[in-house]
Amino acid sequence: MRNELNETEWIDKYLLNELHSEDKKQFETELLIDSSEKQKLIHRIVRLFNRSYHRDRLEKIYASLMQQADFKKNIDSIFV
Amino acid sequence: MTIRDNDILNLYRDCFPDVAHMVHRGGGTAEDAKDVFHDAFLVFLERRNAGILSIYASPKAYIIGTAKIVFLHKNRRIDNSALPAEVAEYVQEETGEDEKSILSYLQLAGQKCLQLLRSFYFDNLAMPELASRFGFSGPRSATVQKFKCLEKIRKQINKTETYAK
Numbered sequence A: 001m002r003n004e005l006n007e008t009e010w011i012d013k014y015l016l017n018e019l020h021s022e023d024k025k026q027f028e029t030e031l032l033i034d035s036s037e038k039q040k041l042i043h044r045i046v047r048l049f050n051r052s053y054h055r056d057r058l059e060k061i062y063a064s065l066m067q068q069a070d071f072k073k074n075i076d077s078i079f080v
Numbered sequence B: 001m002t003i004r005d006n007d008i009l010n011l012y013r014d015c016f017p018d019v020a021h022m023v024h025r026g027g028g029t030a031e032d033a034k035d036v037f038h039d040a041f042l043v044f045l046e047r048r049n050a051g052i053l054s055i056y057a058s059p060k061a062y063i064i065g066t067a068k069i070v071f072l073h074k075n076r077r078i079d080n081s082a083l084p085a086e087v088a089e090y091v092q093e094e095t096g097e098d099e100k101s102i103l104s105y106l107q108l109a110g111q112k113c114l115q116l117l118r119s120f121y122f123d124n125l126a127m128p129e130l131a132s133r134f135g136f137s138g139p140r141s142a143t144v145q146k147f148k149c150l151e152k153i154r155k156q157i158n159k160t161e162t163y164a165k
Helices: A002-015 A021-030 A033-065 A069-078 B005-025 B030-049 B059-074 B085-094 B097-109 B111-121 B127-134 B139-159
Strands: none
Touching (some): A002 A033, A033 B030, A033 B097, A033 B111, A069 B005, B097 B111, B111 B127
């Protein structure tokens, strides 16, 4: 498990551009492309989840602002 | 650094009316205005949290400018090739069916894992903070849990048609 753990952290550092150029080359030659592609996909999935988390926050803020008379009046006046 | 709720609220209150005017002038509805504004805000938050936001643009100018681009793109007045890189990446990832399908499953079966990985990758929490937030005994335990979560998602990826070998 220790090796797999190290590999996961290694891939993370690569994707986050935290490796020096020599380490980056070593990474690219030593690790399987398949593994890296899956990790990229995982990052995209977590990014989509992050968006859904923040989208919920924004929806709540919108709902709360539209409860404020001045703000609602201002927005409604734009679309009459 | 994670942006605070109050900062988001103030920025929202300050920017949204301008975006609403812009969308209305372009023939859009109030709902369109909210959608493009949220898309632009999400692009802004991702750039900000990753520390790659241009220091030359104010948050307000960045969000309004991005909202305009998103609105024009949704109305097919500009095509993908004219999009700035961060908006193109955002649009492309929003339409990834494999990602959405795996995410739907994980939102039911692995909510805590998603929260943990989100906090690590996008709130940039260090392992001690992660351990404290999620109730693990220490940084080592949080590291192992993060690994298990990545493995859980990897296994789910392997089950999808596109990635199954």
